[in-house]
Every structure is written in structure tokens, then in C-alpha cells.
Amino acid sequence: MKKLMIGNEAIARGAYEAGATVATAYPGTPSTEIVSTFADYEGLYAEWAPNEKVALEVGVGASIGGARTLVAMKHVGVNVAADPLYTFSYTGVNAGLVLVSADDPGMHSSQNEQDNRGYGRFAKMPVIEPADSQEALDFTRLAFDISEEFDTPVMLRVTTRLSHSQTLVETGERVEVGLKDYKKDAPKYVMLPGFARLRHVEVEKRILQLKEYAETTELNRMEWGDKSIGIITSGVSYQYLREVMPEVSVLKLGMVNPLPEKLIRSFAAEVDRLIVLEELEPVIEEQLKAWGLKVEGKELFTLLGEYSPEMIEEVLLGISSRKGSGLDQEIPPRPPLMCPGCPHRGVFHTLKKMKLHVMGDIGCYTLGALSPLDGMDACVCMGASIGMSLGMEKANGEDFARKVVAVIGDSTFVHSGITPLIDVVYNQGTSTVIILDNDTTAMTGHQDHPATGKTIRNLPTRKLDLPALVKAIGIEHVRIVDPLQLDEFRQTLEEELNRREASVIIAKRPCALLVKKAPDKEFYVDPELCKSCKLCIKIGCTGIYWVEENRKAVINPNTCVACGLCPQVCTFEAIKIVEG
Amino acid sequence: MPKQTTNVLIVGVGGQGTLLTSRIIAQVAVQMGYDVKVSEIHGMAQRGGSVVSQVRYGEKVYSPIIKKSDADILLAFEKLEAARWLDYLKPGGKVIINDERVDPLPVMSGKLKYPVDIDKRIANLIPDTTIVDATRMAEECGNSRAANVVLVGMLAAAINIPAEEVENAIREMVPAKALEVNLKAFREGQKYLSATLNRL
Ligand code: SF4
Numbered sequence: 001m002k003k004l005m006i007g008n009e010a011i012a013r014g015a016y017e018a019g020a021t022v023a024t025a026y027p028g029t030p031s032t033e034i035v036s037t038f039a040d041y042e043g044l045y046a047e048w049a050p051n052e053k054v055a056l057e058v059g060v061g062a063s064i065g066g067a068r069t070l071v072a073m074k075h076v077g078v079n080v081a082a083d084p085l086y087t088f089s090y091t092g093v094n095a096g097l098v099l100v101s102a103d104d105p106g107m108h109s110s111q112n113e114q115d116n117r118g119y120g121r122f123a124k125m126p127v128i129e130p131a132d133s134q135e136a137l138d139f140t141r142l143a144f145d146i147s148e149e150f151d152t153p154v155m156l157r158v159t160t161r162l163s164h165s166q167t168l169v170e171t172g173e174r175v176e177v178g179l180k181d182y183k184k185d186a187p188k189y190v191m192l193p194g195f196a197r198l199r200h201v202e203v204e205k206r207i208l209q210l211k212e213y214a215e216t217t218e219l220n221r222m223e224w225g226d227k228s229i230g231i232i233t234s235g236v237s238y239q240y241l242r243e244v245m246p247e248v249s250v251l252k253l254g255m256v257n258p259l260p261e262k263l264i265r266s267f268a269a270e271v272d273r274l275i276v277l278e279e280l281e282p283v284i285e286e287q288l289k290a291w292g293l294k295v296e297g298k299e300l301f302t303l304l305g306e307y308s309p310e311m312i313e314e315v316l317l318g319i320s321s322r323k324g325s326g327l328d329q330e331i332p333p334r335p336p337l338m339c340p341g342c343p344h345r346g347v348f349h350t351l352k353k354m355k356l357h358v359m360g361d362i363g364c365y366t367l368g369a370l371s372p373l374d375g376m377d378a379c380v381c382m383g384a385s386i387g388m389s390l391g392m393e394k395a396n397g398e399d400f401a402r403k404v405v406a407v408i409g410d411s412t413f414v415h416s417g418i419t420p421l422i423d424v425v426y427n428q429g430t431s432t433v434i435i436l437d438n439d440t441t442a443m444t445g446h447q448d449h450p451a452t453g454k455t456i457r458n459l460p461t462r463k464l465d466l467p468a469l470v471k472a473i474g475i476e477h478v479r480i481v482d483p484l485q486l487d488e489f490r491q492t493l494e495e496e497l498n499r500r501e502a503s504v505i506i507a508k509r510p511c512a513l514l515v516k517k518a519p520d521k522e523f524y525v526d527p528e529l530c531k532s533c534k535l536c537i538k539i540g541c542t543g544i545y546w547v548e549e550n551r552k553a554v555i556n557p558n559t560c561v562a563c564g565l566c567p568q569v570c571t572f573e574a575i576k577i578v579e580g
Numbered sequence: 581m582p583k584q585t586t587n588v589l590i591v592g593v594g595g596q597g598t599l600l601t602s603r604i605i606a607q608v609a610v611q612m613g614y615d616v617k618v619s620e621i622h623g624m625a626q627r628g629g630s631v632v633s634q635v636r637y638g639e640k641v642y643s644p645i646i647k648k649s650d651a652d653i654l655l656a657f658e659k660l661e662a663a664r665w666l667d668y669l670k671p672g673g674k675v676i677i678n679d680e681r682v683d684p685l686p687v688m689s690g691k692l693k694y695p696v697d698i699d700k701r702i703a704n705l706i707p708d709t710t711i712v713d714a715t716r717m718a719e720e721c722g723n724s725r726a727a728n729v730v731l732v733g734m735l736a737a738a739i740n741i742p743a744e745e746v747e748n749a750i751r752e753m754v755p756a757k758a759l760e761v762n763l764k765a766f767r768e769g770q771k772y773l774s775a776t777l778n779r780l
């Protein structure tokens with residue numbers, strides 16, 4: 001019987017069936033489940049790498065070493081891995097390597113919505129795009145063959161909607177391809193100028209061969225119907241289109257780089273009106289225009305956000321959004337927020353009280369930027385907080401730096417916070433850096449990382465010692481505090497900010513969702529003592545809420561995990577432990 | 581087998597267990613031989629945000645997401661979320677609302693008001709609305725955390741899918757020690773909705 005799988009599971013299955021023996025990734029929504037699923041297959045190697053660049057480099061080594069290799073990351077992760085990627089395109093592979101880029105149109109869980117098909121064009125490598133889980137499996141399998149046949153890394157580009165939609169999949173058997181022989185071949189794999197010039201010639205030849213391949217591959221297919229409109233599309237947009245316009249003619253591209261020019265021209269010649277339907281950037285459209293084809297694309301469809309069937313219906317069929325219930329004006333938004341008991345809340349509460357400038361980073365704690373904590377001045381990409389705080393100081397001087405902190409999670413610090421910290425020391429910055437060490441990669445669903453001391457398969461490994469690492473970099477002042485002990489935390493922070501030297505505070509307490517045991521006490525708000533100041537409400541915990549009728553705060557015993565934060569915030573000692 | 585696709589929209593608050601519910605319903609649809617697609621939310625929204633899972637099944641399903649005004653049934657784990665997603669319901673569709681209020685942050689902090697009687701107002705707009713206290717029913721079955729399975733029972737009765745198939749799916753997906761409570765919760769939910777339907 002066919003099975004339901006999310007796209008990410010299907011990709012892992014495809015790599016398994018293709019005989020891959022190595023898989024590596026850094027977790028990132030929407031890509032995380034790809035390699036975590038691969039790790040469920042026994043006897044194969046799977047790992048969480050410290051970041052995407054390392055993941056790809058491990059992949060490059062494994063490929064050159066002869067193993068079919070799967071590397072997965074979210075779209076912005078490819079930016080981190082771009083350096084090895086562009087040159088790996090020159091060396092080519094030994095055994096096949098498939099790099100999955102999981103893009104996030106609509107930014108469900110990301111800081112931008114870049115379109116990574118662009119990487120395929122720049123790095124001159126094939127980009128393959130499935131439209132459901134079955135294709136995710138089949139295309140991944142095929143991608144390994146393409147990688148070996150054309151001596152190139154292959155990008156499998158997916159989007160959140162594909163990664164996290166379950167559709168039916170028929171699985172196949174694994175082929176044991178074995179290891180390819182490894183032979184030293186310096187002109188192919190050592191990219192110094194003399195060799196790289198020769199490899200570039202191969203890259204240009206290869207892209208021409210791939211163009212030929214694109215003309216005939218089963219990845220691209222024409223579906224004839226009504227020829228008054230012909231639509232070229234790919235990925236999940238194809239499904240939306242079929243949902244609302246089952247009868248139009250479609251050229252469905254499974255290979256989006258390089259494009260099959262002859263096939264597209266022959267399709268264009270048959271239809272009265274040619275349209276490209278592609279989420280995000282006009283990657284296909286612009287190439288068609290450069291060939292002189294008359295085509296519509298982004299003048300119809302937006303550059304912004306995720307597409308939907310009703311959007312396509314509205315644009316192409318003129319069926320405008322159906323009438324609303326009229327309730328929507330009064331529905332308060334429900335933004336995501338930190339869990340009750342989250343250690344980060346203590347940090348952001350303190351930062352706000354001290355009115356500091358916070359250079360933030362990527363993780364659950366980015367939620368500290370939202371009301372009511374409002375605790376972040378800037379957040380750009382993984383690891384940026386520390387470099388930004390140094391930049392702030394160099395622009396505004398050391399006095400200003402007394403009001404600036406960098407805030408970065410443990411997993412993010414290992415990902416890309418170490419080199420900027422070296423910069424701080426090397427260039428005599430006086431930054432104060434808070435590492436939020438909650439012993440996990442929380443946002444993406446609690447993956448391990450080097451500083452948790454466990455592997456992807458939950459097996460013990462040598463634990464990265466963060467304080468020792470930071471000291472070795474040259475930070476002399478390293479403090480470890482519990483962020484939910486507010487007085488101590490604040491005092492530590494004040495001391496380190498005032499010090500005209502670089503320092504690191506490790507705010508150490510496990511993620512509230514990792515704490516399995518039930519709370520050992522229960523809190524309540526004594527209405528007699530509550531003076532309606534709402535200080536406790538301003539920490540933004542769902543364990544405590546405001547009742548307007550009598551203007552008092554109340555603890556919700558079902559959601560409060562008794563972390564003890566709000567009792568410390570209340571200046572009237574109104575939040576007390578339930579006796580007995 | 582009906583040619584028409586059935587569209588089930590399951591909404592709630594991150595952490596309420598909407599994912600398990602959609603997975604059970606989808607599994608049953610697979611066992612019944614349908615083409616099935618399910619769309620889920622992972623990542624940031626799961627931290628207490630508004631979440632939605634969409635299950636579509638029929639002879640052939642293309643889009644994994646449901647169009648506005650196209651859901652046959654809206655199952656809301658929380659009242660406000662029912663209102664938020666109501667525009668996705670098709671005319672003549674059914675609504676099941678769990679009588680649970682989870683205040684979003686702007687309400688908890690007193691900045692905005694939780695709309696009064698929101699469930700009753702939905703019931704006024706949509707004739708086929710059932711409001712149920714699934715948490716209390718689950719408690720009576722032995723564990724308040726089985727509230728989502730009570731709702732599965734109601735959903736199964738509402739869209740007419742066979743109980744044995746659902747029970748099989750529950751057996752597959754729920755850990756052994758929680759199985760009995762969950763099966764009981766499922767049957768209670770089913771009974772409750774059938775009884776409501778008979779009254780209509
Ligand atoms: S998952 Fe952990 S780190 Fe993330 S908000 Fe919840 S408690 Fe905080």
C-alpha cells in the first residue's frame with residue numbers, strides 16, 4: 001500500500017533507495033526532517049554538522065571519497081555553504097552528491113524569502129524541483145544518477161509547502177551501489193588557478209550537455225489541453241494550477257536549470273498565450289524573455305510570499321476572493337511566543353529593564369523582539385549578533401558599547417558565533433556577549449549539536465566545552481549564570497557591561513520543553529496583595545493572564561510550569577506558592 | 581467512491597495536538613483507498629501561534645492546501661481560531677468548536693479583547709455548528725490530553741468515516757499505554773456528535 005510521507009521524508013527515502021551512505025545537515029526549518037529521517041536508516045552515516053558550510057564540505061569529501069551523499073539545508077543555509085558550493089561545481093563529484101535547498105516562500109520560519117534556483121544558474125549546476133512527495137522520492141533517486149553522469153553536484157530545490165505536506169508515496173528497493181574507487185586526481189580536485197581554468201572549460205561543456213539532457217528528460221513533461229493558454233510551471237505551483245484550471249495546457253518543469261529551450265519554444269508555438277507561473281523570482285520568465293519569447297509572468301503574479309490556489313484563480317480566472325464572515329476585524333492576532341518557563345524570558349526581561357541595545361540572532365529567542373518584551377534592535381542572520389555588536393562599538397565608541405549586548409543561542413554560537421568572537425578579541429573590542437545555552441537547537445525541534453554532547457542518533461560523544469572554548473579564544477571574563485535568577489543575572493550583566501574588556505556570559509538553563517518532570521510546586525496570585533501594576537503580565541508568559549473585571553493577574557495552573565520568574569518580577573510579593 | 585474531494589481544516593494553537601488529529605484522519609483516508617494530501621505547519625508558529633493542518637482526500641487531489649470557502653468541515657481546537665479560519669468554510673459546511681479559550685498574548689496583556697460569545701456568534705452564522713467541551717470529556721475518559729482524540733471522534737462522525745478504520749489508525753499511532761484512554765475518548769466524541777445530529 002502507498003504511504004503518506006511529508007516531502008522531507010520522501011527525499012530521505014529517495015537518497016536511501018539511491019544507495020546513499022552519507023547524509024549531513026545543519027537543522028533549519030523547513031529542511032530539518034530530511035537528515036533526521038535518514039538517520040533512522042540503520043548502518044548508514046548521518047550527522048548534524050555545526051553549520052551548513054561544514055555540512056557541504058563533509059559532503060564534498062564523502063563524494064570525492066566515493067560515497068553517494070545527501071546534504072540538506074534551508075535556503076539561507078546555502079548562503080553559508082556557497083563558498084564550497086561554487087568551487088565544488090568546478091571539481092565535480094566522484095560519487096553522486098545531492099544538495100537539498102529548502103526554500104521558504106511566505107517566510108513561515110525564516111528571515112527572508114530568497115529564491116535558491118538562482119544558485120543553480122550562478123554555480124552552473126542542475127536544479128531539480130519536485131511537486132509532491134512521490135516526485136521528491138523519484139527525483140532524488142534520479143538526481144544521484146544525473147550527478148554522476150554529468151560529474152556535477154545537483155541541487156534539489158523544494159519549498160516549505162512541499163517539505164511539510166504529506167502525499168502518497170510508493171517506495172522502492174534500495175540499490176546497493178557500493179563505494180566508488182577513490183583515486184588521487186589533483187587536476188580535478190585541487191582548485192588552484194592552473195587547474196581551475198581547465199575545470200572551468202569542463203563546467204561550460206557540462207552545462208551544454210545538461211541543456212541537451214533537459215530537452216528529453218522525463219523530469220519535464222507537456223500536458224496538452226486547451227491551447228488558448230499555455231502555462232509553464234514547476235513545484236507545488238503546478239498542483240495549485242491543476243486544482244483551479246484542470247483543462248489548460250501545461251509544461252511542467254521538473255528540471256528548472258538549465259532550461260530546455262527547444263522544448264519551451266515548441267510549447268510556446270502551440271499556445272495562444274504563454275504564461276510562466278513561478279513562486280518568488282522570475283527565474284524562468286527572464287530567460288524566456290531573453291530568448292525573445294512573448295511571455296507573461298510577474299506582471300500577473302506577485303513577487304511576494306507564498307502562492308495559493310485562490311490567488312491563481314483570482315489572477316487567471318478573475319474569481320475574486322470570496323465574501324468574508326465579517327468576524328475577522330475583531331480577531332486578535334496570535335503571534336508565536338516563548339513557552340512558559342522558557343529561560344530566554346528572564347534574559348529579555350532584564351535587557352528591557354536595563355534599556356540596552358540588543359544585537360540579536362536566530363532561534364527561539366528571536367521571539368524576544370516581539371511585544372511585550374520588545375527586546376531586540378537588530379537581527380540579520382545566523383551568528384551576526386557578535387560582529388554587529390563589535391561594529392556598533394567601533395562606530396560609536398567604547399562608552400556606547402556599555403549599552404550594547406550581543407545575544408546568541410548555544411547552537412547558533414557553534415554555527416557561526418566563534419569567528420566573530422575571535423574578531424572581538426583580536427581587534428580589542430569590549431563587547432558583552434550573552435550565550436543563551438539551553439542545551440539544544442530548540443526552534444527547529446530540539447536537535448543536538450556539538451555542545452550537547454550527543455549525536456544525531458542520541459549517542460554520547462565528546463561534548464564541546466563552551467566556557468573552555470571561549471577562554472581559549474582569549475576572553476578572560478566568562479561567567480555562567482541561571483537566567484531565571486533575575487537579581488544574580490542582572491548583577492552579572494551590569495558588571496560585565498561596565499568592564500572595558502570583552503566578556504561572555506553563559507546564561508545556562510535547559511529549554512523548558514526538555515524538562516520532563518512535572519513542576520514541584522504551584523503558584524497563585526494573592527488578589528489582596530496584587531496592586532494591578534501588570535509588571536508580571538509584561539513578561540509575556542501564557543502561564544499568567546490579566547482579568548480586566550477585577551483588574552488582577554491570575555496564574556493558569558494548566559500552563560504555568562512554576563519556573564519562578566513572575567514571582568521575582570512582582571514587587572509586592574503577590575505571587576505565592578500554593579501550600580501543601 | 582465520491583469524485584468530489586473532501587476538505588478538512590483543523591485549526592488550533594501550537595502545542596494543542598492538531599498534528600496528531602490530521603495524521604489520524606489522513607491515515608484513515610489512505611486505508612479507504614483515497615488519494616490524500618495533508619499540509620502541516622512546523623517551526624516557529626508551533627510556539628503557541630495560530631496553527632492549521634489541512635487534510636484533503638478524494639479520487640484525485642492536486643493542491644495540498646484548501647482554498648478559501650472550500651472546506652467541508654472546520655474543526656477548531658480553540659474558539660478564537662474557529663473565527664480566524666471561518667472564511668475557509670464553504671457555504672453549507674460544518675463547524676466543530678472545542679469549547680476552549682486560549683488567550684493570545686495581546687489579550688493576556690489586556691491590550692485587546694477576546695471577542696465575547698465568539699462561538700455562539702459563529703453558531704448564528706453557520707447553522708451546522710457543534711460546540712463541545714472536549715477537554716472535560718477527555719478528562720472523564722481518564723486523561724485531559726486525549727481531547728484531540730475526542731475531536732477525532734466527532735470529526736469521524738461528521739464526515740462519515742468508518743469507526744473501525746479510525747480505531748485501527750489510533751492503534752497504530754498512539755503509544756500502547758495511552759491506547760485505552762484514547763479509544764474511549766474517540767468513541768465518546770463519536771457518540772456525542774451523532775447524538776447532536778439526531779437532535780437536529
Ligand atoms: S522551545 Fe525552549 S527555547 Fe524555544 S521558546 Fe520554548 S522553552 Fe524557549
Ligand code: SF4
Binds near residue numbers: 541561566567
Ligand atoms: S511561574 Fe510565572 S513566569 Fe514561570 S511559567 Fe509560571 S506564570 Fe510563567
